[in-house]
Amino acid sequence: MASRSRKDQDPDYDGGRRKRGKGGKDPNAPKRPLSAFFCFSGEERAKVKAKFPDYTVGQIAKELGERWKTCSNRAKYEALAAKEKQRYDEEMAEYKQNGAKKVPPKEPAAAKGKPAPKGSKTQAKKAKVDDDDEGDEDVDDEDEDDEGESD
Helix, strand or coil, X not given: CCCXXXXXXXXXXXXXXXXXXXCCCCCCCXXXXXXXXXXXXXXXXXXXXXXXXXXXXXHHHHHHHHHHHCXXXXXXXXXXXXXXXXXXXXXXXXXXXXXXXXXXXXXXXXHXXXXXXXXXXXXXXXXXXXXXXXXXXXXXXXXXXXXXXXX
């Protein structure tokens, strides 16, 4: 008698490869430090927007990249980035020392009994279901009227 493998017995078996769910981020964790480019972009973005008001987000990013390539004052932004990294390291050490607490992932607003934000898919689906229900009632009423007339 041949023995059956686990694969034959369990339809959910995937060869030992199981996907793990991503753990939720802790909202109390310190924010990561900005890079030198992001420090530069924070200051320079307003200038680009003023000079090119009709640029899209992508075009602004491309312009910032070009300006970063030719930036003669990189040392200033690298110093700001180093200061950011130092701040982050200090905050992270304090965060780890006080104990990082896992916070369960947030529930969607609809699950908590709150109405879905205006224009959301959940609200649109609910409206469609409500419309379908109303249409069914009208059809049933008409059928009853027709039955009454034929007798």
